[in-house]
Amino acid sequence: MGMVGGGIGAFIGGVHRMAANLDGEIELVCGAFSSDPVKSKASGEALYLPSDRVYGSFQEMIEQEKKLPADVRMQFVSIVTPNHMHFAPAKMALENGFHVVCDKPLCFTMEEAYELQALVKKTDLLFALTHNYTGYPMVKHARQMIKEGQLGALRKIVVEYPQGWLSTKVEDTPSKQAAWRTDPQRSGIAGAMGDIGTHAENLAEYITGLKITRLCADLSIFVPGRLLDDDGNVLLHFENGAKGILHASQISAGEENNLNIRVYGEKGGLEWRQMEPNTLLVKWLDQPTQILRTGVGALSRQAHAHTRIPAGHPEGYLEAFANIYRNFAFCLRAHLEGKQPDPIYRDFPSVDDGVRGMLFIQKVVQSSADTQKWTDF
Amino acid sequence: MGMVGGGIGAFIGGVHRMAANLDGEIELVCGAFSSDPVKSKASGEALYLPSDRVYGSFQEMIEQEKKLPADVRMQFVSIVTPNHMHFAPAKMALENGFHVVCDKPLCFTMEEAYELQALVKKTDLLFALTHNYTGYPMVKHARQMIKEGQLGALRKIVVEYPQGWLSTKVEDTPSKQAAWRTDPQRSGIAGAMGDIGTHAENLAEYITGLKITRLCADLSIFVPGRLLDDDGNVLLHFENGAKGILHASQISAGEENNLNIRVYGEKGGLEWRQMEPNTLLVKWLDQPTQILRTGVGALSRQAHAHTRIPAGHPEGYLEAFANIYRNFAFCLRAHLEGKQPDPIYRDFPSVDDGVRGMLFIQKVVQSSADTQKWTDF
């Protein structure tokens, strides 16, 4: 693995590295950790990389690595830069034969998104987007239960992603994380909706197996002087007639990272909360609610394949994130060996999920500005 | 107290009687428990009432009671019939000088609502509407915290009322409760929105002290053959610029009676759930969340005045309901004695709240049918 971005002080870069390390299937062999070569070098050194594998730019990394023998050079690129810097390295990596893992949202504009999508199709290289929340075992299980019809036809979906960390104008403090997320030049046309609303959208479509068909959005900027939405409420219609609500917020004071979803069907309902991810509540008509737990009893094969340790030993965010990397690694190994991977591991968000996320951003922004109720999605 | 409705087998009539009994401040002295005189008699007997105080109709009750000496006759009427039968007894009671406690929603049509409102104003009689969920001590405390500005200016309100009991066509079984609630002739123009959506609306406005100014509603009928909405999702704008979401549902499979509200302001947030009503979570910016509990520590005078027993001895739905009756009784006693009640007890939902609830029903139904996004409220 070669990394683009994620130098010292970054948040998500470290997460990607820990996720890639966890299962011992992936080795970080090189990186362009910063657009500042000095900082990139320092970062590489702190990561125990040989100095000749630490590059001053992603271009240099891709070019140089390409020249190395096949068994030495990186096999894929992991892109962990802010949104506006996903496209260029992803494109160049694909064009030079490197597989890609990319943080979300996919990129900056719809044009970029479609270009990447076409490029992945054309090159037949592997591409994973780290919508990491779908990596949790109980999310996999929820999806499977719904797929098997255990809840009957779905009727209502409520997905929420409240955070409170941008309740004040944090972007005016030296917070690198807040600065780029609230900056239209680096984040894109949406703030909270792009940063976390897309996770909610992805989670809802992943678990339900249903596509959103139209939506009605009400985005707000609550913190004076902020340039992008910090809160949004959205009504949803799904392809099977189900209705829903999605709301995401970064001004919900006192909330940490409270992504959660409730799905109701004819026969029962599900509830999952990211902050207590090893629990899946299953609600039945006039029967006791069941507490499904990672590792307990006869869960689906999908849940088991993404669980590392026995029941009661909580697995968290990094393990879910690592499931994406591990599945990617298993598929990459199969790819390199010319084999088919076990289908259970071919389960990570794709460039198509990325395009869908970009469309979601575009549609909620458009809907919010509209006086008509519904915007097709 | 004389009761209209609430014969044997009714749900809410029994609740009203227990709530009225609890504090020993109110005595049931007569009733017209059913439009069927035989059933009314049987009900009165089961309640240990003398047979001459059990009437065959509310008209008879009001006429006869009026003739009794002042210290013997009922002092107020409690109306616990289905929605379409609130107006007539309420009107007649007011016109004959009896105070009124009435179940919600106030009545059947806006015309009736305005007429009752005018009548209450004209007669200067006491009128309480049993939006009982605002009777909980921690709801009172939440309202007080917000009033005192502890959360700063409010930004976001999420109020939910999911139930699952109408997930199947229960109205086709011998369920009296389901039958009238899903019948436009008895329930009115809305189903779930009238039955429980109004509770959510009332709770949100009570706690925040803010009025909803416009809304965008998406009502659904999920159970085939049903005539009224069994689910609804609503975007809200509040008078101070706050945004919100209200959703109410009777097809959220596996949900009991999960009314809950979250309010976020500049400085902090609140979360309250009716099914665990003695807990109020208070969330702060970058500080530990606090678990406020009925009876623990220095809560507001409002909370204390509506709490009966020490911390850790859970008070529930009936106690909250009883707070409305007890406050009404205290105010009635003061009224009869020509005194002013302690303002802390002048805290029960009024006919104006009832008019507002009726308007809410009208507006969500109208908005749901509209292609325009916003409907003024």
Next chain:
Amino acid sequence: MGMVGGGIGAFIGGVHRMAANLDGEIELVCGAFSSDPVKSKASGEALYLPSDRVYGSFQEMIEQEKKLPADVRMQFVSIVTPNHMHFAPAKMALENGFHVVCDKPLCFTMEEAYELQALVKKTDLLFALTHNYTGYPMVKHARQMIKEGQLGALRKIVVEYPQGWLSTKVEDTPSKQAAWRTDPQRSGIAGAMGDIGTHAENLAEYITGLKITRLCADLSIFVPGRLLDDDGNVLLHFENGAKGILHASQISAGEENNLNIRVYGEKGGLEWRQMEPNTLLVKWLDQPTQILRTGVGALSRQAHAHTRIPAGHPEGYLEAFANIYRNFAFCLRAHLEGKQPDPIYRDFPSVDDGVRGMLFIQKVVQSSADTQKWTDF
């Protein structure tokens, strides 16, 4: 009902009255609310009693009421005084043909306990002890599940009753509640163990249907200058070979009234917590835990008979307390009519439970002072 004790400012007297009021089956007709006649009068007046039914002493009350016509006089006595004043009114009531409801613990000494037990047997009058926590519907259901063998043979019982309100020397403040509970002259030989340990013991034996056969206790006084135990830890053996732990404490800082019990058998386990009493967790071997809830699904007849309102409308402490009064009233009515009550209502703690509680107090105090491990019970 005639009440002994429970004047203005008392805690448990008000609880008894609300519990007796709730279901409309019992009427307070007289009382000796205080040993101070002036205070007794004032209390009676506040309760809307006619002044000639408010007495200056329990002796006067029993004597005078006895002279009244059978359809006027009180039918039973409710005793809500501190521990040292249970015996005399209970004895006199029984000797004069009045049924009795008495707060716990039964009395002050074992001699008194045995005397009351004999008297109840001899007079064949009804006697209820308000170990109110067994009045909760989910406690009834737990007992029934175990009785039916759903958990298999029981192995382990953990019952806890932590409170924190005596963490400081509250008895030196003007707290009437703390004063008598920490005073050996009024409370008896035990503090926390008598006040709340007996509730834990009663709950454990009621739910499991098993008797404790021996115990090993370690009582402590943590607050300097206090005269009775404010904390105690006890190892238990049960008659079927099950083992257990009971601990009760009034110095567990920050705890409210956290009575809870866990029972484990060969096939599954149960968990119930008084502060969230409408939930019963049922744990199975390698199967999802179930959340049983008051009013949801096919619960036992025992649970239903002690539930008033539909699922999701929380019933609390007063409703559980009222279940004892209501069952007592039903049995008393049957008794007066010479009928057998429905066995499902013959379910309230008896004088025998009271004797057992007194023995428990004696045994834990004895064991705590002993150097031998086990004390037979």
Next chain:
Amino acid sequence: MGMVGGGIGAFIGGVHRMAANLDGEIELVCGAFSSDPVKSKASGEALYLPSDRVYGSFQEMIEQEKKLPADVRMQFVSIVTPNHMHFAPAKMALENGFHVVCDKPLCFTMEEAYELQALVKKTDLLFALTHNYTGYPMVKHARQMIKEGQLGALRKIVVEYPQGWLSTKVEDTPSKQAAWRTDPQRSGIAGAMGDIGTHAENLAEYITGLKITRLCADLSIFVPGRLLDDDGNVLLHFENGAKGILHASQISAGEENNLNIRVYGEKGGLEWRQMEPNTLLVKWLDQPTQILRTGVGALSRQAHAHTRIPAGHPEGYLEAFANIYRNFAFCLRAHLEGKQPDPIYRDFPSVDDGVRGMLFIQKVVQSSADTQKWTDF
């Protein structure tokens, strides 16, 4: 790192590897994964180790690695075998100059324990025992709060470790995990008490900073035919006069891995549960309980130093385990560089904790057999 044990199919070996991998500070370079050389080879291959670094026995590994150049050979041994096979590799490693990480309990007998303790002292090599539960950030914070006196003098400690997985005779099925844990030849003189009771003891002493001074134990074997305790209840006295309860069980049907602790002092209390490890409840006298959360607000430096990701992104068992490995790695690096490590990282369980755990096992077994109440510890 060279590993002893942990071949394919083992549980704890995989945990150690993931924990060592997570932070990118440690590299697995060799191993003797099984006493069966074929199985060891296969395991090494699956871990991408070169075949010449996969050994058939720990003796071979230590001997061969010792001959390698200092910058190539393993720097420490990680021992993840069943209890009876900790001593020999640990001893040999220390005697040959290798640092050691060892799973708990330390070894098989007190003699072995004391010998290892002496050897560590003599060689001045680093030795970490993986009492992993003390690796959680909120456990660190709890310890720090108590150290700073925020709770005042401690009074009561309740530590529990219920599991249910041995509720049936699992050792008769092909469960490797159950087989050795219930076998006196491999597990030692205790079953549940050695396997998980020691974790509870270690957690209690770590958080409180207090030593247990005497105890009274009641161990049981509930599953017929089992040879070692599967349940135990213990009364505790601590050095400052605090009292406590420890219970551990593997027959608490339906429990997963529910280690938890409550500590009560003069001024407040703490509650932490391993299955929701990012939450620490802090209870105060007559003040709202606070929910302290990993990453939220101004936590102690100790908590921050053991937290990887922002609030609301749950860290779990592996992250806590990894904190031991990372701290060990930091200290080892400092040791190799002749520097002092930052004291905040010198925080991992030592050989002395291991000796204490072995003593605990001995004392509870002895106490359980005794008729005297107290056994000194």
